Amino acid sequence: MISNPRTAVVVGAIALGLVSIPGYPKEMIKATLLKNSTIQLDTDRVKAGSVTFDVSNAADTGMTHEFVVVKTDLAADKLPVENGKVPENQFKKIGEVEDIAPGTSKHMTLKLAPGHYVLFCNRPGHYSMGLHASLLVTP
């Protein structure tokens, strides 16, 4: 069907989602929840549109985490806390991944409009421990 081996490789890569096709912007963010109670992002800004979060909980954290995405102009460390948790109903919640065991990862794809977002873990006490990060989505 495809005689040129190089073409076959490229077509295969597109099928696997390894190569982005012009006209179909696709953003990917790798987020890692670390033992020192921080969320490390491999990038803190992406273009608006379809954004895939690859969320990993480091093996040595020893605790299950979750990953919540809200759209807010507040700084990442300035969200309100009630009884150890951020009151999610006060925010425009965009998405959430729950129950990420140590040493595992989960992913989700969200449609993000331009603006400022805060990503955090909302297990009791975890936000206040420092598990939050800021994300800027540009037009």
Ligand SMILES: [Cu+2]
């Ligand atoms: Cu947590």
